[in-house]
Amino acid sequence: MKTWARLMVLIAPYWKSMLLATALSFLTVASGIGLMATSAYLIAGAALHPPVLELMEAIVGVRFFGISRAVFRYLERYFAHDATFRVLSRLRVWFYTALEPLAPARLMEYRSGELVSRIVADVGTLEQFYLRVLAPPLVALLVLLAVFAFLAWFELRLALTLLFFFLTAAVAVPLGVRALSRGTGRRMVETRSALNAQMVDTIQGMTEIAAFNRAGRQQEQVKALSGKFMDLQGRVAGIRGLSAALTGLLMNLTMWSILLLAIPLVQQGKLDGVYLAMLALGALSSFEAVLPLPMVFQHLEESLAAARRLFAVTDAAPAVQELPGPSPEPRSYDLRVSGLRFRYAPDEPRVLDGVNFVLPGGGRLAIVGPSGAGKSTLVNLFLRFWDYQEGSISLGGHELKAFSPDDLRRYISVVTQHTYLFNATVRENLLLAQPGAGEKELPRAAREAQIHEFIQSLPRGYDTYVGEKGYKLSGGQCQRLAIARALLKNAPVLLLDEATAGLDPVTELEVMESIHRLMEGRTTLVITHRLTGLERMDEILVFERGRIVERGRHRDLLKRGGLYRSMWELQNPV
Ligand SMILES: Nc1ncnc2c1ncn2[C@@H]1O[C@H](COP(=O)(O)OP(=O)(O)OP(=O)(O)O)[C@@H](O)[C@H]1O
Numbered sequence: 001m002k003t004w005a006r007l008m009v010l011i012a013p014y015w016k017s018m019l020l021a022t023a024l025s026f027l028t029v030a031s032g033i034g035l036m037a038t039s040a041y042l043i044a045g046a047a048l049h050p051p052v053l054e055l056m057e058a059i060v061g062v063r064f065f066g067i068s069r070a071v072f073r074y075l076e077r078y079f080a081h082d083a084t085f086r087v088l089s090r091l092r093v094w095f096y097t098a099l100e101p102l103a104p105a106r107l108m109e110y111r112s113g114e115l116v117s118r119i120v121a122d123v124g125t126l127e128q129f130y131l132r133v134l135a136p137p138l139v140a141l142l143v144l145l146a147v148f149a150f151l152a153w154f155e156l157r158l159a160l161t162l163l164f165f166f167l168t169a170a171v172a173v174p175l176g177v178r179a180l181s182r183g184t185g186r187r188m189v190e191t192r193s194a195l196n197a198q199m200v201d202t203i204q205g206m207t208e209i210a211a212f213n214r215a216g217r218q219q220e221q222v223k224a225l226s227g228k229f230m231d232l233q234g235r236v237a238g239i240r241g242l243s244a245a246l247t248g249l250l251m252n253l254t255m256w257s258i259l260l261l262a263i264p265l266v267q268q269g270k271l272d273g274v275y276l277a278m279l280a281l282g283a284l285s286s287f288e289a290v291l292p293l294p295m296v297f298q299h300l301e302e303s304l305a306a307a308r309r310l311f312a313v314t315d316a317a318p319a320v321q322e323l324p325g326p327s328p329e330p331r332s333y334d335l336r337v338s339g340l341r342f343r344y345a346p347d348e349p350r351v352l353d354g355v356n357f358v359l360p361g362g363g364r365l366a367i368v369g370p371s372g373a374g375k376s377t378l379v380n381l382f383l384r385f386w387d388y389q390e391g392s393i394s395l396g397g398h399e400l401k402a403f404s405p406d407d408l409r410r411y412i413s414v415v416t417q418h419t420y421l422f423n424a425t426v427r428e429n430l431l432l433a434q435p436g437a438g439e440k441e442l443p444r445a446a447r448e449a450q451i452h453e454f455i456q457s458l459p460r461g462y463d464t465y466v467g468e469k470g471y472k473l474s475g476g477q478c479q480r481l482a483i484a485r486a487l488l489k490n491a492p493v494l495l496l497d498e499a500t501a502g503l504d505p506v507t508e509l510e511v512m513e514s515i516h517r518l519m520e521g522r523t524t525l526v527i528t529h530r531l532t533g534l535e536r537m538d539e540i541l542v543f544e545r546g547r548i549v550e551r552g553r554h555r556d557l558l559k560r561g562g563l564y565r566s567m568w569e570l571q572n573p574v
Pocket residue numbers: 108344348351369370371372373374375376377378529
């Protein structure tokens with residue numbers, strides 16, 4: 001389907017409000033014409049000094065149109081903006097709903113600033129699709145028909161004169177503007193997006209930029225993009241000015257032409273002179289409907305460019321396919337992996353190559369190995385962020401692909417090295433794991449994660465804000481909150497991916513203690529570089545280049561003298 005047609009489908013639910021706003025917009029312009037025409041008639045009539053009673057109709061007309069114009073304008077703005085904001089809100093929800101299944105696999109292709117730009121600026125750009133693209137031509141057409149009929153009632157030639165100038169201003173000028181501004185709308189949308197992405201990148205990397213003394217270079221990049229954006233804006237402003245001048249010229253030419261045609265009619269006695277100003281000024285004010293038209297193509301181009309960018313994201317197929325029907329109910333929580341092979345993309349090398357293991361329900365399994373061996377990839381597959389190409393992974397006897405990702409994730413808690421804490425209170429961050437948790441559950445989980453005392457020492461306890469990404473907390477405190485979250489979620493399977501990485505040895509030992517409490521009674525898979533606390537594991541798998549090269553318990557692996565042993569010796573020099 002064409003982009004504009006898809007856009008129409010998205011805004012279709014609000015067609016009634018839009019139609020009403022369009023009708024009100026027409027009535028506003030019509031009242032303006034009526035006001036101008038009756039005023040001109042009144043002044044011309046009054047100049048002849050008739051009895052006041054004869055002018056009563058015109059006086060009432062001026063009052064009526066003066067008031068109706070204001071009322072219609074208010075109502076038109078009210079309904080048009082109401083419809084527009086509803087459309088915007090619908091678009092944002094639609095875009096966000098479409099994004100969710102794409103996370104994280106498909107969204108990695110975009111810079112975070114780029115996505116923010118799409119959801120904020122591109123959706124915002126679509127605000128003008130109805131207001132500045134769809135409504136103005138419709139209103140102009142209605143006004144033209146009404147004024148043409150009115151003038152034709154006096155004299156057809158007057159109506160045809162209006163038709164000529166009106167169409168020149170409404171069709172030829174916009175086409176000229178389109179020719180001059182072709183591609184500008186698209187380039188503006190793209191440049192604005194690049195600028196936004198660059199700004200977000202700059203703000204996120206502020207510390208690194210300062211540390212490496214690269215502020216100057218970053219500023220240059222932002223300046224270059226801003227300059228480009230300003231040039232484009234300048235170009236649009238120039239074209240807008242030119243089109244306004246041309247429309248103004250055509251508007252005045254219309255008035256002159258009508259006067260030139262009508263004056264002889266008055267002289268020939270075919271037209272009462274009192275109507276002269278009324279006809280000329282009425283025709284002049286009908287151009288109010290033409291004024292927004294020259295920029296219609298520019299706004300259309302911008303809207304279509306923004307819509308295409310949104311559709312490009314939402315059209316991406318999710319990395320995992322959901323089977324129809326309900327997800328199975330696992331009878332137990334053992335994880336079985338057999339013949340597992342996986343690559344992130346068809347043209348990329350295999351990251352996992354023939355992996356087999358069984359993690360019995362309630363058991364503890366550790367995966368260790370050098371960087372890039374494929375350990376975290378396994379977590380990505382367990383959570384169905386990606387789907388594997390060959391082999392099988394099953395939970396409680398059911399293939400993972402049979403579960404919907406949402407259902408599957410209900411059975412799994414994850415604690416990773418990069419705990420994301422929202423810029424919210426401690427309480428809100430904890431409730432993420434179990435929104436219904438009450439006043440007893442939160443402190444219980446926090447106590448088990450050994451973070452309760454610390455939270456209570458904060459100025460506002462559980463209602464203290466943790467700052468963006470929890471910047472007000474230390475690494476160990478963030479990890480403890482992540483453990484408390486996992487305790488609250490109370491899922492039967494636990495995935496720990498480098499949960500203590502980056503902590504100092506003392507904090508690591510303390511956090512490990514909390515982790516061991518978390519593991520109790522849960523099927524646990526631990527991924528780690530650091531070979532500490534692995535004596536408690538039922539089995540350890542040593543990964544190298546996507547394969548299991550050694551497996552066994554801690555002691556056996558040390559005795560074997562292979563990769564595990566050398567990793568151990570590196571980390572524990574004598
Ligand atoms: N989203 C991705 N797209 C493409 N390739 C990826 C992606 N994520 C990881 N890889 C590649 O897959 C391989 C395995 O990465 P993975 O993160 O699983 O290793 P790891 O053993 O967990 O390493 P580390 O211990 O350093 O975290 C690496 O070569 C990495 O470059």
